[in-house]
Amino acid sequence: MMILRILAVSCIYSWVASEFCGAPHPPLRETPKGLKLEMVQTIVRHGDRAPDRFIPKMEEPYPHWNCTLEQIVASVDITSRGHLKEIHRMFLVQYEDDVETLPGNCGEGQLTMRGYDQHLKLGAAFRKLYIDQFSLFNASESLSRVHVRSTDSKRTIQCAEAQLNGMFPPHARREKVKVHVRDSAKESMWPNEGICPAWGVRWNQIKNGEEEKKHEKEIQPLIDHLRNTFHIDTLPTWDANSSPELNDVYSCRRCHNFTMPSAIDDETFDQIRSAAEWNFNLQFTTDPLLVRLGTFRFLDELFQGLDEYVTDVKKEIKWYLFSGHDSTIGPLGASLGIFDGKWPSYASYINIELWSDDQGEFWVHFAYNGHLKSPKDSGCGGDGNPCRWKRAREFLKEKLATPEDCATSRGPFPLWEASDIKNGSTSPIKTDNMIGRTSSTFLVLAAILAVSLAQCNPPCGGGLCCSKWGYCGTGADYCGSDNGGQGGGKCNPACAPGLCCSQYGYCGTGAEYCGGNPPPPPPPPSTGDGGNNNGGDLTADQLRAVMENGQSYDYINDVNYVLNKYGLNTPIRKAGFLAQVRHETAGLTTFYQPLDGGAGAIHMLPANFRIACEDDDEIRAAFTQRFGSCRGGSDLEAGQLLANPKLAFLTGGWWMAQGSAKILGGPCGDLRPVLDQGTGSQNPLSGYYLVSRCIFGGNFDAGLAQRVRFYDLAKRVFNV
Structure with missing residues (x-):
């Protein structure tokens, strides 16, 4: 059997082999x-x-690799705590000649x-x-x-x-x-x-x-x-x-x-x-x-x-x-x-x-x-x-x-959260490569700055007016008579019912928001329009409160249509569903994620696009019109189509009612009655925690704490 060559490498090559084949030893130096x-x-x-x-x-010509290393540890002799019991010479592991991937008796990558x-x-x-x-x-x-x-x-x-x-x-x-x-x-x-x-x-x-x-x-x-x-x-x-x-x-x-x-x-x-x-x-x-x-x-x-x-x-x-x-x-x-x-x-x-x-x-x-x-x-x-x-x-x-900097549900990075700003915390990641920590969308600094958080009292300066949504600017949209004006140099749009405005311009409850005063009482529940919609239609103000921003949401009717179509229109279901949507879309700032091709209100992956299309008649109609069938078009094209707000919410509603059961199965069945359980528990999984698992799809969800935080806020908005 050929002896393993341990020869000095010739220096005739233009590449200096010694630079890769072995590092120099540390020289002795003075203390x-x-x-x-x-x-x-x-x-x-x-x-x-x-x-x-x-x-x-x-x-070709194929070298014959021979390994004569006799010092080897037993891979099975490991304690329950991950420690090797022994590292002394034990036995020779020799790969059989000519039946391994490498010619010879060495395993791939063997020392x-x-x-x-x-x-x-x-x-x-x-x-x-x-x-x-x-x-x-x-x-x-x-x-x-x-x-x-x-x-x-x-x-x-x-x-x-x-x-x-x-x-x-x-x-x-x-x-x-x-x-x-x-x-x-x-x-x-x-x-x-x-x-x-x-x-x-x-x-x-x-x-x-x-x-x-x-x-x-x-x-x-x-x-x-x-x-x-x-x-x-x-x-x-x-x-x-x-x-x-x-x-x-x-x-x-x-x-x-x-x-x-x-x-x-x-x-x-x-x-x-x-x-x-x-x-x-x-x-x-x-x-x-x-x-x-x-x-x-x-x-x-x-x-x-x-x-x-x-x-x-x-x-x-x-x-x-x-x-x-x-x-x-x-x-x-x-x-x-x-x-x-x-x-x-x-x-x-x-x-x-x-x-x-x-x-x-x-x-x-x-x-x-x-x-x-x-x-x-x-x-x-x-x-x-x-x-x-x-x-x-x-x-x-x-x-x-920090672990939060790594928190991303299926890939995208999160945005800055209001709590990070009002508490004065900053990410260890510097602004020239800034990422945020609270949603599932990758955005660099410019995009982060373009997405405003829910603001109620930030000051306007430089002759700017405050719009009714709490943003500063000029023109009729900001300075018109119906825009609320300014008081004490600050914007004054109201927080959602039951929430106070903090000194930093964010809505919430507790001393940080209400200054020691009790929050205002929420309005009595709406009687709605009968049936199972015992919370009434979602209003744009409620959606803004859940998302903590001041967007106009001109597709609010489409959102309500989907909530009613898929039986997600009770207060507890709205809270759970919209909290998940906020996490997966960075507060409704994107319905398409180019990094992994995910799309829709809950960031559904491309492998599931066609299944949703086959099950939902309106998604199917959109695919047929654009691509000829549910199987037409590339995943990229399909994802961009599902970025349409109505189709995006339809994919989310479908997942809650049917998709989870069809794709994942087991405990991930119809998620609507699971939402009715409220927050639930992590062991055993139930309620909102189980819904989170059935949306994320994995055992470790680094964004779980954020999902729960969004849910707690949404429950306050809907008085549940």
Whole structure:
């Protein structure tokens, strides 16, 4: 059996292989004058591995990958708390020859012995620097002062083992070190749409944006050349939807000095490498908002470790090791302002060092691949200078977002909410990339400013008049005799019955709105027009109160038509339905979401358009007139059609009465009697909480709190 090649890579290539095949070890340096090393956080990428894919026709002559790595952990030997019980040598996993995807006995993406050795030596280099040189640990100290976390990947766990064995040789220790792992769906060490849906939305926008389209045109000659050379019609992914696959397989081959396909000369490889690196940076490092949303949870974990040590909350941990991927190093390095834009090499690493002085003040060093770096825009001074912790702390805090910033129901971002403004809170995300926090529509700053909130008493200035809807301007619409005028320099449209106007111009109840006075009593319920419409038709004033804005709503009759058609016209059903509509349409500011093609009053996804069309005669008539049938037209065209307000509300009414039962089934049946239960409970799901689940469609709804807040307001508007 062929022995795995661990040969030095030739330097004849125009691409300097060593830059990718392995990171340099940290050089020894003098202890900073007057400082003592207190704690270190190390974030590392896994070492050398086999390719994580195989591309027939484009890899001839095929290399024979052989893995002889005997140090491996048992993937089943994990405690209920996610800790590995053992990380010592256990057994050899060997893939059978010629029955795997890769020729040879390596699994796709499997760590090679070379990769294990890289971390063994890197750990030894860390030992020389941090233990021998800087005395981070005393000889008598226990390894209980080490915290190790890895992604739930065999190769990253193996790398953590190797790093520990290098820094703390097995013969010199007896303690067993736990490796903390998380389910990949909840992992924060890479940008994860599962824990920050807003990241996924932002990424979808960027990868479908003009920069990516421009880049695709620029590399089209390369794509055409490869297609013609290899006589194939379809290449691996080349746009920003994934890292280009050819770069991975060819880079792995070069790191092992395997023969390259004759068509892949130095120039062609450099072009492939450049295209891949461009896409890597597009996805992970160049857009400030995308970087923030993708890294803030992991960065907060690092920040808390530093802050707890400084404040004496938690001083027992002296060294943190986080074993991850290139998608860990790149985004984190970009967030810290120390990334160089090059694809992170195997075994690349970031170190965050915490130092103290004789006066009890703390300082921080940031290093990337052994080189001290001053974070960009941190105000910490030049490279090599320690950063005062107080300054570094503020710098790191500015990089953090909040869970609310990630809150997006099926993708779109939320608007600013009145409560955020009147409480004086601001998003950690700066205004040049601002997103809001309370609906499901992605809007950048200009769009946010264009959508006004429900205002009752904001002052008008500069000779402007206040309209009856509470907005300032000139002309008859603002200054006419029927527009309410101004009192005390403030607009004075009335709040909806039962609500008070706060000093900031928003309607609500409680001391913040009513100043300690009880709210005005609501009017007696309308007798309505008989039947099940015991709340009467929805008025434009009520709709404005629920949406908390001053829009004219000239389609109010269409809304009432749908409420009556689908039996949603009782006060409790109106409240529940319209609260969901507010959340899904950003307060009726959009009925179409271009990012995922969703449309209608409850942001229905394209897969369900045709089903609604077949069930609702009026939607069917509109589709037939426009497209010839329910199956005609593209999803884009269908979504734009359903953005018509009447059709939008018809889709929402259909979902509440029929669609939920047909599409989801189970507890998601006819949602109208579920609305009659009121708020209900989360365990077991009932009432409005169950309706929310049957609209959102998933287990974790980051916008649930907002849905409930909107519902509480709507119930007050309808006196239920």
